Amino acid sequence: MRFDTVIIGGGLAGLTAGISLQEAGQKVAIVSAGQNAMHFFSGNFEEIGTARERVSALFASAGVRTHSSDGWMLMPMGSMREVSLTLDDVAVFPDKHVAEKALIVNYTGFHDFYGTFLAEALEKNGTTCRIRFVRIPEMEHLRLSPSEMRSVNIARVMDEHWEKVVSDIRVLLKDEDLILLPQVFGLKDLSVLDKIRTAFPARVAFIGTMPPSVPGIRTQMLLKRRFEVLGGTFLMGDEVTSAAMHEGIVSSVTTRNLDTARLFADHFILATGGYFSKGLVSTPTLVNEPLFGLDIDYPEDRNAWYDPDFFADQPYLNFGVKTDESLRAVKDGVPLQNLYAIGSILGNTRKADYGSAAGLAIRTAFAVADTIKGGNV
Ligand SMILES: Cc1cc2nc3c(=O)[nH]c(=O)nc-3n(C[C@H](O)[C@H](O)[C@H](O)COP(=O)(O)OP(=O)(O)OC[C@H]3O[C@@H](n4cnc5c(N)ncnc54)[C@H](O)[C@@H]3O)c2cc1C
Incomplete structure (x- = not known):
């Protein structure tokens, strides 16, 4: 050849x-x-x-959406990193104080997203945090084995069931101006990210999980x-x-x-x-x-x-x-x-x-x- x-x-x-x-x-x-x-x-x-x-x-x-502006990105363990070009999944903040109040949402049984570390780090920068969990019936089979409850396996389910997550968060959301969610959306359908972002009066930021990386x-x-x-x-x-x-x-x-x-x-x-x-x-x-x-x-x-x-x-x-x-x-x-x-x-x-x-x-x-x-x- x-x-x-x-x-x-x-x-x-x-x-x-x-x-x-x-x-x-x-x-x-x-x-x-x-x-x-x-x-x-x-x-x-x-x-x-x-x-x-x-x-x-x-x-x-290629259909890869990027975000080209200088600012700060919130890393999975809560540290902030200076960025200039990111995937569109990443929320870029103008400074290290990301919000007054944040709601951190995780899935029951998902251990690769560190809400507690995030909350601890954000609170040092003046953001009050609440952590809450949602349970999605369609994900229950993943919970049977801890090795199945990984970001990419969740993402495969989430492109179809994100609306259930949105409706659960609507119930949980109080007066927070920021919602933090694990990066497990839009594996195949990128429009899901925009639909979630526009579903709430608060800003939504998708935060990295432990590998594998869904956006990557x-x-x-x-x-x-x-x-x-x-x-x-x-x-x-x-x-x-x-x-x-x-x-x-x-x-x-x-x-x-x-x-x-x-x-x-x-x-x-x-x-x-x-x-x-x-x-x-x-x-x-x-x-x-x-x-x-x-x-x-x-x-x-x-x-x-x-x-x-x-x-x-x-x-x-x-x-x-x-x-x-x-x-x-x-x-x-x-x-x-x-x-x-x-x-x-x-x-x-x-x-x-x-x-x-x-x-x-x-x-x-x-x-x-x-x-x-x-x-x-
Ligand atoms: C774990 C990790 C995370 C990183 N995260 C970031 C990040 O978030 N941001 C950032 O800016 N940089 C990051 N980096 C730096 C990273 O090196 C670059 O971002 C970049 O992706 C490297 O791309 P690459 O194509 O050079 O190599 P790789 O991505 O390593 O790709 C090399 C490929 O070659 C294949 N290969 C090897 N040998 C052969 C062979 N004989 N025949 C055929 N194929 C072969 C491998 O299987 C692999 O698929 C990270 C690096 C690592 C290791």
Whole structure:
């Protein structure tokens, strides 16, 4: 099978690059092994920098709604984080005092939403809180096993039964000016969020739960769908297992599911993530990139890998694949001609140019897509 570009990894970086290239008329395949960081996403795109408008437009074309304004976001444990681009699910507050009175609503038996922590933190900032629980008959089967009572399973039920939640909250609501609800709505039907927001005289804020992240999974699904609508090939649940390289040029890769068939392309993009997604692998003595054996920027002395102060910036988060100015991956000291590295596999090696976190994923994806589109290779 021949493509213009093959992308290895279907997280935020791989999908952003894939959509950009498909939009430009390229024939692209994404091979995606499995779960990615979006499944744990807070809803806040950190360090997005100058890519804010461009990525908002790309997301809008995929049906992903974003909220682009500076302010504060309330995190699942009650801390506040400064934000500039978030998913529309996230309520952005102008300052840390979010309301005079808040009603925090949870589901009976749902342990992944921490109302008590939220209340404690909000009260420190001058908000009086009440916590109440609602019970939805259609969710009772989930309560039989604690492992079933997870955010995504609740979300599957909630797109149909949100009206019952609204009517229960109407009974509970007194004079609160803010209602806090777990982020378990709009997994498939985004309009549910607006319907809930407009159902009350108080402001509604959806607050993150413990993973999996419903907004993150929805975003991943919408981006994947956009890529496929544009004609892209998404090999879900498959994994690139080896690559053929000759004189600094990658010619093809094999995958676990395609057996002996190979994916040929002019360009390859490595978007396999950091330690979390096994794009980088660490042993007691080595940090390595398992697919191509690329050069990694890290010190040999293991004691320099981490700071014993748990809360310090950890050095190992800076380690990543070495690249040249155009993000071409370096192997044995030489940049490969048609293999680019994007996203969290870079660690913080290119932080000065592209930031970190989601900002790094998106900005490096755009940079490499532009290089490939421009024929600047
Ligand atoms: C748990 C967690 C939560 C985060 N939350 C946030 C947040 O809220 N906000 C923020 O700004 N940043 C967050 N980040 C930072 C995050 O790294 C970026 O936001 C971004 O999503 C990373 O995207 P990525 O595409 O580079 O990597 P990933 O999302 O890790 O995706 C890499 C993908 O490549 C696949 N893969 C790996 N090897 C292969 C192979 N051989 N073949 C095929 N596929 C392969 C993996 O299965 C995975 O699906 C978080 C990071 C983590 C680890």
